[in-house]
Structure formats: structure tokens, C-alpha cells
Amino acid sequence: MTSTETTPRSRVPPAAMLLAGSGVAITLGVVGSVGDTPRELPVAWFSSAQSLKAxxxxxxxxxxxxxxxxxxxxxxxxxxxxxxPAWVAPVHRATGRVAFLLSLPVAFYCLYGFGFDTSTPRTLAHSLAGCLFYGAFTAKMIGIRSRRLPGWGIAILGGTVFTLFVVLWALSALWWFDAAGLNW
Incomplete structure (x- = not known):
């Protein structure tokens, strides 16, 4: 593929994108709420699973x-x-891919180690934001390839993904650093 060619785009309707995103969010919530938690998980050189996640x-x-x-x-x-410049779009895609890949172990630790936690308002909001983040991310990834979604739709989905991640970070990492300090 040369730099002048574009990737094929589908004709997936926006409703299907939102349905897929909703399905992912709901599935993660259900999976997180049915397991036996908390579980001990390996933490490598970190002092705790919370520190690793933060x-x-x-x-x-x-x-x-x-x-x-x-x-x-x-x-x-x-x-x-x-x-x-031309290099900005590939950098955007690369940082997105790396961010998503790095988020998977964190999501695993959240779901498998802690579950969908409703014990405090903070943990409930964090659990909801985590499920919604992956749902919005799914909808955005499908939307990027759709001919039917207007450009502003991608911006809204991207902004939603960004906002949900910042909320996740504030409710987990920022909270953890405030409570435990900047220790490994």
C-alpha cells in the first residue's frame, strides 16, 4: 500500500457501532461482577497490584x-x-496502539483482581468508567472505518475515549498516589 492509498472503509451504520460498544461495556461489567475477587496477582517489581496499575x-x-x-x-x-506534517497521523496511530496494548494488562488486573466494585462511590465510578472506556474505544475503532460516520462523530468518540481514560486515571492512579505516595 502506498502513502496515497487509503484503507477500505465499511458501510457500518452508526447504530451498529454504538451497539457493539454497548455490548463490550456491558460484557465487561458482567464479567467483572461475577468473579471471586479480590485475587492475588503477580506484581513483578511493584509493591502491590494497585501500584502496578497506577x-x-x-x-x-x-x-x-x-x-x-x-x-x-x-x-x-x-x-x-x-x-x-505527514508524520503526525502515523504517530497518532502508533501512540494509540501502544496505549491500548498497555491498557490490556491493567484492565485484566481490574477485572480479574478486583472485579466490578460497587463498595464505594469512587470504585463504582471507576468500574463504570472502565467498562464505558472500552465500549467507547470499540465504537471509535469501528467508526474510524465507517463511511457513514461524519468527521465530527469521530471527534466526539475520540473525546469520549480521552475523557473516560482521564476519569479512570484520576479515580485510580491519582487516588493511589495520593493515598500511598509515589512508591513502586
């Missing part, structure tokens, strides 16, 4: 912020920046 989520946050900056640049909304 530091991993913070690394992901840096990539998510890069996603925001490159998206704004590509859409001409980055204040003071000229038109985005």
Missing part, C-alpha cells in the same frame, strides 16, 4: 495526552501550530 495507567496517560495533541494537530485545532 504506574501503568500513568504511562498510558502520557500516550493518551499525545493522542489528544496529535488529534488536535491533525484537525487544525492545536493553538499556534501550523498544518500537521
Amino acid at each position: 504506574w501503568s495507567a500513568s504511562a498510558i496517560l502520557i500516550l493518551v495526552l499525545a493522542q489528544l495533541a496529535t488529534a488536535l494537530w491533525m484537525y487544525g485545532r492545536l493553538p499556534g501550530a501550523r498544518q500537521a
Whole structure:
């Protein structure tokens, strides 16, 4: 594929994207609520599973912020920046892929180690935001390939994914660092 060719786009209706995203979010919520939790999980060189999750989520946050900056640049909304050079789109895609891949172990630890936790308002909000994050991410990934979704739809889905991740980070990593300090 040359740089002038584009990837094929589907004709998936927006309702199907939202249905798929809803299905993912609901499935994660159900899976997280039916398991026996908490479970002991390996933590490598970290002091606890919470510490592993907090530091991993913070690394992901840096990539998510890069996603925001490159998206704004590509859409001409980055204040003071000229038109985005050709390398910005591949950087946007690469940081998104790496962020998603790094998020999978964190999601596994959340679901398998802690479950869908409703014991406090913070943990309930975190559990809901986590499920909604992966649902919105699913809808966005399908939407990117759809001819039927207008450009502003991708921006809304991307903004939703970004916002949900920042909420997740604040309700988990920021909370953990405040409670336990910046220890490994």
C-alpha cells in the first residue's frame, strides 16, 4: 500500500457501532461482577497490584495526552501550530496502539483482581468508567472505518475515549498516589 492509498472503509451504520460498544461495556461489567475477587496477582517489581496499575495507567496517560495533541494537530485545532506534517497521523496511530496494548494488562488486573466494585462511590465510578472506556474505544475503532460516520462523530468518540481514560486515571492512579505516595 502506498502513502496515497487509503484503507477500505465499511458501510457500518452508526447504530451498529454504538451497539457493539454497548455490548463490550456491558460484557465487561458482567464479567467483572461475577468473579471471586479480590485475587492475588503477580506484581513483578511493584509493591502491590494497585501500584502496578497506577504506574501503568500513568504511562498510558502520557500516550493518551499525545493522542489528544496529535488529534488536535491533525484537525487544525492545536493553538499556534501550523498544518500537521505527514508524520503526525502515523504517530497518532502508533501512540494509540501502544496505549491500548498497555491498557490490556491493567484492565485484566481490574477485572480479574478486583472485579466490578460497587463498595464505594469512587470504585463504582471507576468500574463504570472502565467498562464505558472500552465500549467507547470499540465504537471509535469501528467508526474510524465507517463511511457513514461524519468527521465530527469521530471527534466526539475520540473525546469520549480521552475523557473516560482521564476519569479512570484520576479515580485510580491519582487516588493511589495520593493515598500511598509515589512508591513502586
